Structure formats: C-alpha cells, structure tokens
Amino acid sequence: MRYRQFGKTGWRVSEIGFGGARIGGLLAKDGGRASSLRTLEAACDAGINFYDTADMYSQGESEVLVGNAFRNKRDKVFIATKGGYCLPKRKRLIQLIKPFAKPIVRALGLRRSAVPAALSAPLSQDFSPGYLREAVEASLRRLQSDHIDLYQLHSPPREELTGSRLQDALELLGRLKTEGKIREYGIALDSVYDAVHCLDMEGLASLQMPFGLMDLQALDGVFDKVSERQLGIIARGCFGGGALKQSLTETELRASEPQWERALQIKRLAEQMQRSALEAALQFALSVERISVTILGMRTPEHVATNLQHYAAKPLSNEEKRALLAR
Numbered sequence: 001m002r003y004r005q006f007g008k009t010g011w012r013v014s015e016i017g018f019g020g021a022r023i024g025g026l027l028a029k030d031g032g033r034a035s036s037l038r039t040l041e042a043a044c045d046a047g048i049n050f051y052d053t054a055d056m057y058s059q060g061e062s063e064v065l066v067g068n069a070f071r072n073k074r075d076k077v078f079i080a081t082k083g084g085y086c087l088p089k090r091k092r093l094i095q096l097i098k099p100f101a102k103p104i105v106r107a108l109g110l111r112r113s114a115v116p117a118a119l120s121a122p123l124s125q126d127f128s129p130g131y132l133r134e135a136v137e138a139s140l141r142r143l144q145s146d147h148i149d150l151y152q153l154h155s156p157p158r159e160e161l162t163g164s165r166l167q168d169a170l171e172l173l174g175r176l177k178t179e180g181k182i183r184e185y186g187i188a189l190d191s192v193y194d195a196v197h198c199l200d201m202e203g204l205a206s207l208q209m210p211f212g213l214m215d216l217q218a219l220d221g222v223f224d225k226v227s228e229r230q231l232g233i234i235a236r237g238c239f240g241g242g243a244l245k246q247s248l249t250e251t252e253l254r255a256s257e258p259q260w261e262r263a264l265q266i267k268r269l270a271e272q273m274q275r276s277a278l279e280a281a282l283q284f285a286l287s288v289e290r291i292s293v294t295i296l297g298m299r300t301p302e303h304v305a306t307n308l309q310h311y312a313a314k315p316l317s318n319e320e321k322r323a324l325l326a327r
Contacts, residue, residue, distance in 0.1 A: 001047025007232030013050040019297040020053035024061030040069035042304040054082035063142035082154035083135035129172035151182040161197040192218040212238035223290040232292040238285040244277040279310040
C-alpha cells in the first residue's frame with residue numbers, strides 16, 4: 001500500500017480508503033456482523049488506514065462496526081465520520097430492534113426493495129451547534145473512541161454553504177477540536193461545484209467530493225483551487241455508483257443510468273486496454289496526484305480482495321489516460 005499526504009494535517013493516509021456505507025444494515029445482503037468485521041480486518045491487514053463512515057449509515061451500525069474492529073488498535077487507523085442528518089424516530093426504533101430482527105429478516109430472505117416507503121423517506125438535516133455536539137458525542141460512543149480523526153459536515157445544501165448559519169457549525173467544530181474530541185474537520189459535498197463556497201472557510205482540513213471517469217468536473221480547476229488551500233481531497237464514487245460493473249448489460253444501463261453512453265464508452269476503452277472497467281476507473285483516480293485518498297465501498301472480504309487487485313494493476317499510460325478523458 002502506498003500513502004499520501006492529507007492536506008496540511010501531516011497525516012499519511014493510504015491511497016485507497018474504506019467506505020463504510022455498505023456495512024451493517026437490517027436488510028443488507030451479506031451484511032452480518034462477523035462478515036463486516038472480517039472485511040474491516042482484511043482491509044487493515046492490507047495497509048488501508050483510512051476509514052470513512054457516517055452516523056446515518058445503517059442507522060449508526062456502520063460506526064459501531066468500525067469501533068469494534070479498531071478499539072484495540074485505534075492508533076493504527078484514521079477514522080473519518082460525518083454528521084448533520086437527523087435520524088427519524090421510526091428509524092431510531094429500527095436501530096433498537098435490529099439485533100432481534102436480523103435473524104428473522106435473514107430467515108425470510110427479505111431485501112431492501114421490501115422496505116416500506118415510510119421507512120425509507122428522505123432525511124432532514126440539522127447543522128446547529130447543539131445538534132452537532134450531540135451527534136459527535138453519539139458517534140464517539142458508537143466508535144468506542146475518545147476522539148474522531150476527521151469529522152465532516154454531511155452534505156450541507158448550497159443554501160447552507162452560501163449562508164451565514166454554517167459559520168456557527170464551524171465554530172462549534174473548532175471548539176470540539178480544542179477539547180480533543182475531534183482532531184480535524186471538513187465537509188463532504190454532494191457536488192464538486194460547491195467546493196468554491198468552502199475555500200475560504202476557516203479551519204477546514206478537507207473536502208470530500210464525487211470524482212471518477214463518470215464525474216470529471218473536478219478536473220476543471222476545482223482540484224487546483226482546493227490544493228492551493230492545502231486541503232485534503234477525499235474522492236468518492238470512482239466506480240460510477242456501480243455503473244461500471246461488468247455484470248450490467250447495455251439494456252440495464254439504459255434503464256438505470258443517465259450517463260449510460262459514457263459508461264459503455266469506458267467499458268469499451270477498458271476492454272481495448274485489456275483491463276476491466278473498474279480497474280481502469282481506479283487507476284485513473286490514482287493517477288490524479290492532488291487526491292489524498294480514494295474511497296471504495298467494501299462489504300465483504302471478497303470486495304477487499306478484488307479492490308486490491310484493481311489497485312495493484314499496472315498504472316495507466318499517458319495514452320490510456322488521454323483516451324479515457326475523451327468525452
């Protein structure tokens with residue numbers, strides 16, 4: 001595993017990081033506790049030292065699993081989590097009954113598609129200092145840690161980023177840093193175009209944003225501006241949200257992916273390079289030196305092994321990169 005500087009923090013983080021959105025969950029396939037812990041252990045054994053989760057992932061269970069995995073080797077990893085989404089009462093109830101419900105769910109073979117719409121409704125957000133302090137304390141308990149390495153505001157909408165209220169949240173995070181509860185703080189963005197609104201915010205250590213062969217907008221000067229501020233860059237979604245999986249047919253892509261033509265183009269180019277599309281996508285992300293860490297979602301030890309194979313592949317040549325960049 002190779003490591004990169006994380007902005008101005010002085011941290012050395014693994015080039016690929018573990019995305020914790022897919023571990024845990026009442027209806028997650030292959031999402032049992034033992035399997036998730038083996039997955040986290042396999043990633044750590046491979047040298048991955050950056051783990052990105054959030055308090056909303058699997059109603060907090062993702063944080064619990066990360067905490068269990070690293071409670072005895074806390075100094076070996078960087079744990080990044082997020083807050084700002086509010087868990088509705090009905091989902092908090094699910095969190096409480098989950099240990100008893102999981103065996104029933106597995107026995108019945110239920111899937112996410114069986115979740116009632118009322119339980120999968122959009123979540124509200126709260127970036128007030130009072131709410132965030134409680135959220136940080138709750139994350140610390142789930143992570144079984146006395147500190148969080150990187151605490152990120154989770155997808156604040158543009159009106160929050162451009163308004164004045166977020167300053168109160170940043171001041172609170174600054175106080176939590178002084179108290180030692182968090183080491184650094186940043187923002188996880190839904191759009192690279194929101195990065196410009198964060199560049200002059202005081203105290204930020206990082207920005208997380210979507211980037212990959214199907215999300216190239218950050219190359220249009222965004223990464224340059226973020227790097228000039230010495231902020232760590234966390235890239236996510238380099239696999240196009242699953243659109244680059246080999247198993248997806250053209251018919252399935254047309255039905256599910258607005259950029260289906262781009263996905264097919266990438267797959268054809270990768271085949272000509274004698275690579276899989278996922279390998280080409282990861283190697284492309286790794287070729288962007290400004291990125292501090294590329295987050296990959298992993299749910300099973302097999303996912304870890306496959307991602308490590310993509311990581312160990314031969315880097316893209318300049319000719320291959322030019323071909324993949326052609327739009």
